[in-house]
Amino acid sequence: xxxxxSPALAQARGxxxxxxxxxxxxxxxxxxxxxxxLFLLGIVVFTALALWSNGVSxxxxxxxxxxxxxxxxxxxxxxxxxxxRTHAGLAKIASNMMTSGQFVxxxxxxxxGILVITNEFAHRTAAVTFLITPHxxxxxxxxxxxxxxxxxxxxxxxxxxNLGVTPIYLHSQHASVSLTSWIVIRSVSLNLVAFVIWAVCxxxxxxxxxxxxxxxxxxxxxxxxxxxxxxxxxxxxxxxxRHAWVLGAPVIAPAVASLVMITPGRAFAHAPPQWAGLxxxxxxxLVFAVIGTAVTCRRxxx
Amino acid sequence: MVAxxxxxxxxxxxxxxxRQSGSDVPGRADEAPPQLPDRPFGxxxxxxxxLPAGQIVVSGLTKQYNSVRAVDNLSFVVEPGRVTxxxxxxxxxxxxxxxxLLDLVxxxxxxxxxxxxxxxxxxxxxxxxxxxxxxxxxHQGRTGRNHLRIICxxxxxxxxxxxxxxxxVGLTAAGNRKVKGYSLGMLQRLGVAAALIGDPxxxxxxxxxxxxxxxxxxxxxxxxxxxxARGRTILVSSHLLSEVELLADDLIIIAAGQLVAQGSVxxxxxxxxxxxxxxxxxxxxxxxxxxxxxxxVATPAGNGDxxxxxxxxxxxxxxxxxxxxxxxxxxxERPDLxxxxxxxxRGRAAIR
Numbered sequence: 087x088x089x090x091x092s093p094a095l096a097q098a099r100g101x102x103x104x105x106x107x108x109x110x111x112x113x114x115x116x117x118x119x120x121x122x123x124l125f126l127l128g129i130v131v132f133t134a135l136a137l138w139s140n141g142v143s144x145x146x147x148x149x150x151x152x153x154x155x156x157x158x159x160x161x162x163x164x165x166x167x168x169x170x171r172t173h174a175g176l177a178k179i180a181s182n183m184m185t186s187g188q189f190v191x192x193x194x195x196x197x198x199g200i201l202v203i204t205n206e207f208a209h210r211t212a213a214v215t216f217l218i219t220p221h222x223x224x225x226x227x228x229x230x231x232x233x234x235x236x237x238x239x240x241x242x243x244x245x246x247x248n249l250g251v252t253p254i255y256l257h258s259q260h261a262s263v264s265l266t267s268w269i270v271i272r273s274v275s276l277n278l279v280a281f282v283i284w285a286v287c288x289x290x291x292x293x294x295x296x297x298x299x300x301x302x303x304x305x306x307x308x309x310x311x312x313x314x315x316x317x318x319x320x321x322x323x324x325x326x327x328r329h330a331w332v333l334g335a336p337v338i339a340p341a342v343a344s345l346v347m348i349t350p351g352r353a354f355a356h357a358p359p360q361w362a363g364l365x366x367x368x369x370x371x372l373v374f375a376v377i378g379t380a381v382t383c384r385r386x387x388x
Numbered sequence: 389m390v391a392x393x394x395x396x397x398x399x400x401x402x403x404x405x406x407r408q409s410g411s412d413v414p415g416r417a418d419e420a421p422p423q424l425p426d427r428p429f430g431x432x433x434x435x436x437x438x439l440p441a442g443q444i445v446v447s448g449l450t451k452q453y454n455s456v457r458a459v460d461n462l463s464f465v466v467e468p469g470r471v472t473x474x475x476x477x478x479x480x481x482x483x484x485x486x487x488x489l490l491d492l493v494x495x496x497x498x499x500x501x502x503x504x505x506x507x508x509x510x511x512x513x514x515x516x517x518x519x520x521x522x523x524x525x526x527h528q529g530r531t532g533r534n535h536l537r538i539i540c541x542x543x544x545x546x547x548x549x550x551x552x553x554x555x556x557v558g559l560t561a562a563g564n565r566k567v568k569g570y571s572l573g574m575l576q577r578l579g580v581a582a583a584l585i586g587d588p589x590x591x592x593x594x595x596x597x598x599x600x601x602x603x604x605x606x607x608x609x610x611x612x613x614x615x616x617a618r619g620r621t622i623l624v625s626s627h628l629l630s631e632v633e634l635l636a637d638d639l640i641i642i643a644a645g646q647l648v649a650q651g652s653v654x655x656x657x658x659x660x661x662x663x664x665x666x667x668x669x670x671x672x673x674x675x676x677x678x679x680x681x682x683x684x685v686a687t688p689a690g691n692g693d694x695x696x697x698x699x700x701x702x703x704x705x706x707x708x709x710x711x712x713x714x715x716x717x718x719x720x721e722r723p724d725l726x727x728x729x730x731x732x733x734r735g736r737a738a739i740r
Contacts, residue, residue: 094549095587104544111542118534119527209527213492214582218542220491220508374476387492 108368114233135189176263181273195237247257290374442468448498460645473636474625486516533563572599643736669717679711
């Protein structure tokens, strides 16, 4: 028994404030398993695929294959190319290239948020965690911060790749547009916000639906299926109640709000401005975080 | 404007975090003298200083799940310096009680305190109380060492402590292996290591002997006894009665959520209707009984043997010699824990 002489414990000074060390512990939890780098790998792959597909489609936008087109199509393509070559058009292409893969990448941020909390229940470590810190609200806050950090990390990985490829691509297409233009910077930073917010939403979702598969499926449904469903519903409403704002109203769905937020200009016809998407999404993050915290504090840990 | 909003959202989060931490750890900065293991609670602020440190007091604890009253007005005291066995049939409410004690489950009514303080109100709880509730409570894809280091990090204890407790439980060689490769016995040891990280005054263990091999069971028993000998409070639930009989100084027996018996092992065993009795085989029972004092009572035990209570083996042997009676067999039978347990919980062990 060496219980009585612990050099390590003798040094323990209760170092650091609780939130900081809890956030570091939560980051350590994610870092000590494989998930995070597998996700990082997924982000890299999706970014590469999206860069390739965006690159090809923008190339044909700028340089339409006129010889394969009929008269009407030709005129339309030429008009499109002319629009793409304006300053605003090129900036839009640049921002699209700079945010390649991030529509899907956001999903990884959401799922890591879900895993940060559901892992505690799936692997039955919640009891250990709450024994160390009985004030569960602080634990959830630390988890929110850690999930946000990993969301930001995923964004960073994707953005670095885009930043490496985009200038070369734009140069090869003879498109002279500065990556420091406000439109591009705004798109890139709004994507960071999206990654962070979806990580937070994922955590809140995971706190409410403790089943790992259940919450991941719910998250995917909200992000992917919810999109189409909400669009459809509001189109049906519009058919009865013909006001233009009905077509912009789908922004109340989180996935649509996210798209509205990250899309330069208008995401779809009658879409509200980008800031509206940001406000709606931030509201969702707040609601998810508050509900997740409340649920975690109240539920028994069986 | 967008950047401004982001700053506002993040700032709000940081503010919330700081506020939360401020409210639960008043005066953290100036406290924390290194804890001397033999000074319970390391001299931390326990306002009820006159209370024995590490004494567990459960009073009127009740937990109602929909239609089932899992724990029903349960009260008991666990003293420091002793190993207390917490027994009950399956579903008696043992685990629920321990979880309420550790603030993992909210009681419907009643109160549980450790050293006079509710678990949730302890400052740095794992420096005071170590709890093991489930052997498999570790992420399968994480190494045992990292599991312990995360606990150290959360509790503000130097990470080197993880290696110390690994050595203490004999897991050093497996420390860098992933938990999914651990046997149940290794998981139990990992759980003990986790509970010992804060060198706590109080240890609360739920079925720690599950899955341990004989060597592991003996190791666990020696560890817990050694800790109790150093003045620690050890509360251990189990359904391995023979193991508890070897290990425990005190017993708490519950059934159907209610207290059935509490006290030292000897007093619980003696509380039964029959104390110890002597199985005697002799050709002349009547003559032997006549030779004994009036207190002795004989009851037939079949095969012509008798159980004699009210006299011990020495008295019976002496009496037989005085009366010149042959004795073929003289066996002292003490009530064992299993018999007492089954009798105490009879009819109350049904699945509720």
